[in-house]
Amino acid sequence: MNEAPLGLRLGIILFFAALLLPLMSSAQVRSVVSGKVVDEKGVPIEFANVYVRKQGAGTFTDERGAFSLELRAGENILIEVSHTSFKKVSETVSASAGETVELRFKLRYLEIQGVEILEDRSRKTAMQAVPIQDIKINPTVQQGIESVLTSQLGVQISNELSSVYSVRGGSYAENLVYVNDIEVYRPFLARSGEQEGLSFPNPDMVGSIYFSAGGFEPRYGDRMSSVLDIRYKKPRNFGGSFSASLLGGSVSLESTSKNQKLTQVTGVRYFTNQYVLGTLDTQGDYRPDFTDVQTYWTYKISKNWEAAFLGNYSANNYRFVPGTRQTQFGSFNEALRFSVFFEGQELTSFETFFGAVSLENRPNSSTKLKFIASAFRTIEEENFSIFGQYSLDELERDLGDDNFGDVARNRGIGSFLQHARNSIDATVFNFQHRGFKTIDNKFLQWGASWRIDDITDRLSEYQYIDSAGYATPINPTNEILMNDVIKGGNTIASHRMMAYVQNSWDLLLPNEAELTATAGVRAHYWSFNEQTTVSPRGTIAYKPKWQKQVNDSTILNRDVVFRFSTGYYHQPAFYRELRAIDGSINTENRAQQAIHFVVGADINFKIWDRDFKYITEAYYKHLSNLVPYEIDNIRLRYYGDQISNGFATGLDMKIHGEFIPGIESWMNLSFLHTQEDLVDDFYLRNFNSDGEEIVPGFTANNIPVATDTVFPGFIPRPTDQLVFFNMFFQDEMPSFPSFKVHVNLTFGSGLPFGPPNFQRWQQTERYRPYRRVDIGFSKDLKSSKNPDKGLFGKFNSAFISVEVWNLLDINNTISYTFIRESGGRQYGVPNFLTARRVNLKLAVTF
16 A cells, blocks of 8 residues: 555545544533424424524424424524425524423425425535426426436536446546435446436436536545535325336335324335437347336334335346448538448347445434445446448438439449447445434534455457458458457456544624535545545535615525535546546556636526526636547547546536526526647658558558657547537417426537547547437316315326427437448548437326
8 A cells, every 4th residue: 555645644544633623612501402303294394404594503403303402601692493295484583591492393395396395405515406306397308306317507418328428528438427325327338328228316316416517525425526415305294206208107105104203205116218218220020128126224223223124126128130221421511321231139138236234323402313224236248249331321312313312323332241249247345334323503424334356257249341352450460350359357456544634613703794614624544556546625615695786675696606626536446437448448547637726606586576696607627537439429548558647627607597487497507618628649650752642442652651649638628519509488378277297308418539540639520519409298187266175186296298309300319330442541430320200208207
């Protein structure tokens, strides 16, 4: 293990000591305020936040809804009570020295999860609430929670078939996803959105979602881009949900025992994208079959102890027998048609098992201790042997010709063979402890974990190309050479130790402005390379007391919060970052590193007497020790034996609120610039005797007489998307409010790409912009006049919708298939995403 320098170790010790100093407080003359927080039915509310802003003191309610606070006596005390699912309330009391005041707060459920639900504390951290109520109604092909992630700053999605998302220039492998404090993982071998299947989080079981696009706290793990924090619901009554569409369906049930000690929520999902895959250029027999079963149980052992279990089994199977493909591409001056006849098939299987048990202890109202043990295993296989014979034809482009649009002449014929027998078996065990403690106006958190990784990878993959009877690349020894040959196997067994501590301070300044600061540090040790990383992080939020005198009787309060976050974000490799293009493992790999600088503003305001929120953040990320990669569809192909340094900078803006009364919509606009410079990267340019640069397939004289060495310098990272815009807008018919319209509009400028020769400096071409409009028309099936009567009167909600995906039928490109003539000229044939489709959906909750 590499030992940190003495100065660094002393600095860490002093930093930890500073975080713990708030534990020491002087004695004062105190009074006690205690009580209970319940809902409208008198059911106790656990984890309600009880806070005295002026004194900077606070606590959380226990499972009985009870709380107790020691406060300074002899002054009026404003007590505020809030919870993510209820409307905020407050009450002013006074207490003399030694007196105990008993209070009872009754909270009302929020009807919608819009602007008013967002907790005040979330505005003062890097975490922002995600509107989960829009998941079911959003008219997108992707049926998971990812359909609403574009409501968040910095999130970019340019593939409707996949749940992968990029955040501020990072790949999807740089994103953290937690469910109930447990990190969850994606499949390793998925090449395309067609194969991917269902993501882990089940929308029917979700209680809350928080997201950060950068500058997040030390309690979240070791990734460079973002964190998604998901909490499954803890039901209070019997209920459930059911949904069905042309892509499958889901059912969930939730219940609680009479004494409220035992709760459970269980969900089953089935998904098949066969219906939309039928619109792809490659026609054949698509057989996708994705199933997921999850259950979450909690049991109240005693007053202070609670146990929980989260279990999951998923089976994602994809079978494809290709038949034919026909793709037209090019321009009016060069209109081409690519035709292929296939033989063979593809079989892909991802099977995942996951289980976690947790034990939670509440020794008092201000302390929570949590112990978690989890196990994850994925067994993945990828098998395909596909033979294709293709023809590249030039089309007649003379508008006056009777054969306009037909084949004018043949550019070339050829064949290819793609073969793979890949498998991976990965197991991850994790044991962790998390602690939480409130001390006056401070909130202390700490944690430690031990993780064991065991990964076995088997690789056997190659490609063979024959153009017009000539194998490419052409070999003068008459040997047959395969392309992209990967053969081998890797086994890695390692363990990791991680720990963090952080503290938050809430201060009320003399001018009645509010200041919140969070600071902490995270450490990570990995036995594979014996590297220890230390990541200090911090956030400061300032809420000024801004008021404007509108007239003699009206004062306008300006509700603004300013935030600044910074910190180190190390990302030790999981597995794929270690593997080079040829399948070998880089044992010298070191953790990738990002330093975040994020400054932003969160503004609540009113228009048309309705609530709106505007959030903006500007950021800069200094990136070092990166592992370069290229993207093929959704597969990341790492250059595991190389490193690079880079940066990402940009501006994100978001506005959301009730553009239509009672219905929330949002608009996001992002600007991004991210580049990297590969260490010791260069290439050669050859020139012929005519002074021309030699380009095989284009220049006639290909005999080099001079050579130049070129150092590419900074080039765009694969996620460099200059502009991304997303809008989700909802409206209703004025005379028939049960009929609603939901529009999802997405625009993303072109991403970089290049030929598949594993030369990063050539990955500088640009895809066409991603443009897509999805629209849905829904009908509330409950009667507006008598909601408790009729066929759907017993349901909490019920709606049916008709959705039109890709309304404008735009051909969006996800990747290119490259073919080469025997003379060396190369063509990129676009692989288009899905075309227009109509979907029917029914969803009910009870």
